[in-house]
Amino acid sequence: MTTPLALPFPADTTPGGFLLVLAILVPIVGILLIWTLGSRRTELVALTTLAIGAAIALAILTELTGTGSAVIYLVGGWRPPLGLALRADGLSVVLIVLTAIVIGAVGIFAKGQFGYDADAPEKRAPTVFWTLLLGISGALNLIFLGDDLFNLFVAIELVTFTAVPLVCLDGKAETMRAALRYLLFALLGSVMYLLGVALIYSGYGTLDIALLKSVARVEPLLFIAIALMTVGLLAKTALFPLHIWLPAAHAGAPAAASAVLSALVVKGSFFIILRLWFDILPAEATGLGAQMLAGLGALAILFGSVIAIRQARLKLLIAYSTVAQIGYLFLMFPLATGSEATPAFASIAWTGGILQLASHAFAKAAMFLAAGLVYDAFGHDRISGLAGAGRVIPITFIAFGLGGMSLMGLPPSGGFSAKWLMLNASVGEGQWWWAAVILCGGLLAAGYVFRVLVPAMARPLARIKVKAPVSRRRELVALALAIMALLIGFVPLEPAPLLGIGRGAEAGLLVPGGLAP
């Protein structure tokens, strides 16, 4: 319908653009190999694929920081609006590297757990687990790289179809019920998103995010479309009050799967919401909606934390803590406001929000893996029965504690830096009420973490019964993730330049070499 004035795309794929295709295709090749080579080699193939994927993620990061501009791949050499583009900017690359690290760590953790056992009868679960793990990594990369709203729809569906079976891997009725509920919420979300896509296409004749940024007008059509898509994605992100599928699904899955679901999968749909609100909606149009999103986020923080404190089982406690921590992400929307001089992505709240996303991913993965080890060691995860458990498997509980430290926001940790930046932003923006919520959330998080840690580290009255020894390798993986959550707290407390790469002002948008600082 309308022809955009200037095409914000280079004439051809940028150097290094092929890396973006590899990031999506390598996991899929891995899946095909798993199914052709048979279950004896499943683990080897999957772990090799994850290692290659991590190398590709680092290569994209190097390419991006080297050139200082976005990496773009034009599929088939066609420029949008006719063709599709894949685009990696600073934000995408941070998430791709994060995904590679967390999924890689989970892979090392799960090695042996879903492995080939020559003596046992052949089972489907190992093949299925590794297939789904690779599927999630490929689908998430597609979300982070996609530049076309319909492409993103396909990607988010791929994530759903790989995440739902992970929930019910053990095949029990209870977990299948949780998986079904998750799937129904996700399907409701996806049709609403698709309806929004239809409306946007009818109004602007393109679905490319970079093009939409230049043609989007403040009008009812855009508001309705974005509202539909946002609500759909909120159902998949599990923001309060659409979170009710999450605790049962995340707590019922095997520990390795829970870690991926809680740390990464919910962030995929959140990433698309970020794209919609900061890359398509004109800045002057976000006011009331942003306050509403943050309001739901605040309710999620308070409600999720209070319910977490009341849980009897460790995995449910961690799952409700995810509900609360997702709430923090939505405080970004009113706080990361842009102006003429400093765009939204250059504000401290933007950096704080992304830091929260990353630190929560590491911390939550570590805590779910630790909870899995607790279950393996004692045969249950009832918090009341864990008195003295920390003296039997100290490394596991140190990992849990360090992860919890990041959730509470104690320095030095990623969670501390994230919450500190957000606190500063809320005071600086004159929106002190969000600061109150952030502080309350930290206190409540301390409540549910110490509720587990204090009895676990205390000298028990009777020695706790150990069912099976835990593997040192698995303990170390959980610890390594928790330490990562701590280490990213050492980034400087200012807007991170990396996050701004490839997100320059409209004129210089995406043009290699012509990036406005």
Next chain:
Amino acid sequence: MTGATFDTATLYGLCGAALVGIGLFGLVLDPKPIRKILAFNLVGAGVFLVFGVIARRGAAAGFGGDPVPQALVITGIVVAFSATALAVTLVQRLSSAATDAGQPGQAAPVPPKGETGTPGQGDAAS
């Protein structure tokens, strides 16, 4: 668009909206999983109809319809089909698991709960 042009595209658009409405009602309020899945397909059909209307409206240069929305619909139908297949499989497995366990709501063998377990803690979230 003037008031006189109540063309077929508008009619189809309204039908699409009605289907989405009926489907959403069922998806949110109906307690039975199978009916929820059917309702999801109703919403899907409504959205696809809207895509068709957009294709017709956006037609230019002598084409009968804009091909892009049509291509999107085909992909959308494939995705909705896979989603339905996955959901129906889950319902089927769930039903057979519940039958095996004797009564609905009881999972098959669970690891020993220990001696101090409070009843019903596993269902705290459901």
